[in-house]
Amino acid sequence: MTHNNTRLRNLVGIGFFLGLWQSLSFFDLVDAFMLPSPWQVAQALWDMGVDGSLWENLLASLKRVAAGYLLAGAVGLTLGLICGWWRAVSDMVRPIVEALRPIPPLAWVPVSILWFGLGDASAYFLVFLGCVFPIFLSTFTAIRSLDRDQINAALSLGARPGLMLRDVLIPASLPIVMPGLRLALGIGWMCVVTAELIAAQTGLGYLIQQSRMLFQIQNVFAGMVAIGMVGYLMSAMLERLERRVNAWAPSERL
Amino acid sequence: MSAQLDISNVSKIYPGRRGEDGIHALQDVSLKINKGEFISLLGPSGCGKSTLLSIVAGFQTVSDGFILQNDRELVGPSSTRTVVFQNYALFGWMTIQKNVEFGLKAKGVPATARARRARELLASVRLSGFEDKYPHEISGGMKQRAAIARALAPDPEILLMDEPFGALDAQTRVLLQEEIARISTEAGKTVLFVTHGIDEAVFLADRVIVMSPRPGRVRQEVVVPLPRPRTAEMRADPWFVSTVNELWETLKPDWQKEEKQ
Numbered sequence: 053m054t055h056n057n058t059r060l061r062n063l064v065g066i067g068f069f070l071g072l073w074q075s076l077s078f079f080d081l082v083d084a085f086m087l088p089s090p091w092q093v094a095q096a097l098w099d100m101g102v103d104g105s106l107w108e109n110l111l112a113s114l115k116r117v118a119a120g121y122l123l124a125g126a127v128g129l130t131l132g133l134i135c136g137w138w139r140a141v142s143d144m145v146r147p148i149v150e151a152l153r154p155i156p157p158l159a160w161v162p163v164s165i166l167w168f169g170l171g172d173a174s175a176y177f178l179v180f181l182g183c184v185f186p187i188f189l190s191t192f193t194a195i196r197s198l199d200r201d202q203i204n205a206a207l208s209l210g211a212r213p214g215l216m217l218r219d220v221l222i223p224a225s226l227p228i229v230m231p232g233l234r235l236a237l238g239i240g241w242m243c244v245v246t247a248e249l250i251a252a253q254t255g256l257g258y259l260i261q262q263s264r265m266l267f268q269i270q271n272v273f274a275g276m277v278a279i280g281m282v283g284y285l286m287s288a289m290l291e292r293l294e295r296r297v298n299a300w301a302p303s304e305r306l
Numbered sequence: 307m308s309a310q311l312d313i314s315n316v317s318k319i320y321p322g323r324r325g326e327d328g329i330h331a332l333q334d335v336s337l338k339i340n341k342g343e344f345i346s347l348l349g350p351s352g353c354g355k356s357t358l359l360s361i362v363a364g365f366q367t368v369s370d371g372f373i374l375q376n377d378r379e380l381v382g383p384s385s386t387r388t389v390v391f392q393n394y395a396l397f398g399w400m401t402i403q404k405n406v407e408f409g410l411k412a413k414g415v416p417a418t419a420r421a422r423r424a425r426e427l428l429a430s431v432r433l434s435g436f437e438d439k440y441p442h443e444i445s446g447g448m449k450q451r452a453a454i455a456r457a458l459a460p461d462p463e464i465l466l467m468d469e470p471f472g473a474l475d476a477q478t479r480v481l482l483q484e485e486i487a488r489i490s491t492e493a494g495k496t497v498l499f500v501t502h503g504i505d506e507a508v509f510l511a512d513r514v515i516v517m518s519p520r521p522g523r524v525r526q527e528v529v530v531p532l533p534r535p536r537t538a539e540m541r542a543d544p545w546f547v548s549t550v551n552e553l554w555e556t557l558k559p560d561w562q563k564e565e566k567q
Contacts, residue, residue: 205397208387208389209457215411215412219397219400224398300399
């Protein structure tokens with residue numbers, strides 16, 4: 053019942069938004085060239101889907117985000133775990149991380165082009181930069197805030213490092229790490245588009261940039277809508293996974 | 307016969323921050339514990355009783371002195387000395403069954419054997435039927451029973467209990483005290499039991515070690531002549547009643563001081 057109401061209200065909200073947007077062009081409130089109607093955007097999306105250019109570019113973007121994200125996951129999780137566990141390491145690493153973290157990925161674009169040229173490698177690098185800090189920080193925080201007694205209990209029960217990691221550290225830190233992973237994926241998706249606007253020859257970002265230069269504004273919006281929908285889906289999928297993995301955690305019980 | 311656990315002239319000082327004095331948590335504590343003995347460490351908060359337990363568990367090191375377990379110096383945590391914590395410290399992401407199995411898994415016991423053993427242990431703490439529950443689904447008293455079963459699973463020589471009933475209501479406390487009396491006698495384990503409850507210290511122990519506050523020292527030792535296993539009616543025994551009263555008179559000034567701070 054409550055669940056159905058939520059769904060219904062979601063649909064009402066979306067309907068209202070699209071209605072407002074459609075009426076802007078219907079009543080000629082804005083120039084249709086500057087802001088195509090949702091109907092035109094949907095048509096553009098359909099056309100690009102049929103001729104295959106949408107899928108081709110989407111796949112290119114997804115491949116890049118996947119590569120950069122996995123790399124950031126490997127580095128962020130490992131480094132976060134090490135820094136969370138050993139105070140001495142964290143004292144050395146944290147200042148560097150905290151100084152690098154405020155630099156927006158966009159500021160790395162010139163260096164990235166210099167180092168990696170125009171293409172996949174640059175995009176991997178920028179996605180990596182966007183994702184690695186939230187993953188590192190959430191892992192670090194999770195390990196740091198583990199219950200000392202639980203760790204001691206595991207030690208006194210004879211847990212060696214492998215078992216400790218697999219059965220205690222990882223499951224205990226997931227409630228904090230998973231939202232970090234979800235946040236990072238969202239940022240990674242934004243970074244890949246940014247990278248492609250400037251430093252790539254394929255991808256949704258490139259599609260948008262290319263369409264703008266060809267004055268196909270409805271395609272620009274279609275590309276943006278695609279980015280939004282894919283980002284939404286990724287986030288929703290990770291959130292579902294999160295609920296299942298953290299079903300035991302107090303904050304997930306309601 | 308040498309003692310199973312020989313705590314010899316142990317001191318513990320926590321270094322202070324710049325300029326401040328350190329905290330002298332334990333001073334020159336000596337205590338010999340024999341196999342199968344139930345020892346209560348009794349005292350107000352700040353007497354270092356939990357620090358001593360934590361050192362015996364291997365979570366902390368001594369500043370001075372040494373501890374021998376079966377004539378060998380004790381280093382680090384070991385499944386021969388398992389711990390029951392005040393806040394249970396159960397693994398929230400595992401079922402009760404898996405919690406109890408953890409120490410057996412660490413020992414490399416095969417899956418079917420450890421499942422059987424864990425069920426036996428859960429039956430012995432009267433938790434049959436709750437194997438598949440998660441810790442957040444059961445009551446505080448049940449959590450502590452599960453934690454006791456978990457600590458017994460690797461078949462330790464010594465069971466260390468750190469104010470295990472501190473977080474429980476009065477009725478549950480009394481019931482669990484009787485359970486502990488039964489379980490510890492049945493299992494034949496050496497127990498080091500930290501508490502600030504005078505009657506539970508006396509009710510459970512063969513010897514009560516009374517500690518004084520900062521720096522923590524052994525102040526008095528009371529040998530309890532009551533037979534084991536202890537049963538509820540022993541609480542009415544004249545010796546029990548008078549001993550509890552005497553200890554209360556001894557410890558009262560410390561508690562009053564603590565109250566004022």
